Amino acid sequence: MLSRKTFCYYAEHILPNLLPHQKENLKVFAVRLQNNWGQGGGKFLHVMFDKKWMWGLVVRQHAKSCKKKGLQKKYLKAYHRNHINKVMLTAFTAFAFDDHFENGGGGEARDISRAIDCAVTGSNDGTATDPKCCLQRIFKFHVFPAVRKLVGLGGRYEGYTPVGQGDGTGPHVETAFLQFLKESCEREGWVWEPQVVQMPHANILDLLVFPAISRRHCAIARKGGGAACPERGQNLGGGAAGMGGLT
16 A cells, blocks of 8 residues: 555646647747836736636536525526526736836736627627627727726826737737737837737636636526526626735
């Protein structure tokens, strides 16, 4: 019999099977991040944007039942799993730092929005009969105005240079959408740095914000009696509230 001193436990992880050019892209992205995107020293506001699809309701794998405490088993009914709504969230975070991100700074989670069962595009608004969730419209009317307010006169991070980072897949890399982002940032004196593919660990939304919102969203759906999605503007436990100081 093996002794505990002769072995250890560890968590298995799935590593992406990257092609050589993808590995090189990850390296270049990391080096640019480490070197402040070639901007030298100064005050920066690192803005990360992403979207995430999630089910309107997720069943619990370890639900508790206790007759003495009055906790009865609950059963959720649906004609078919495909009839459960999916909700897409878009959000951005802002992390402010001086000279280098390892110095620490402050951050915020802002502009958390949702759309239900709607195809996502980079710049196509769709039609009345076939609506689309257009990322360009979200940036134009929500993300950029919020960032402008943060770094503008009297803003919390007045004088900071925003550096935008978006996902590197799907509608995020549509040519017209990327051109819009580039021109908009150049006009404002900002920087746009696309996130390379297969690098979710470089985005706090994938690591922290979306999992937390998913848990909160599911709790709200349960209070509504099942698979209902929260109403627009309903508090999901994050909203535009600040995340406090980050180190």
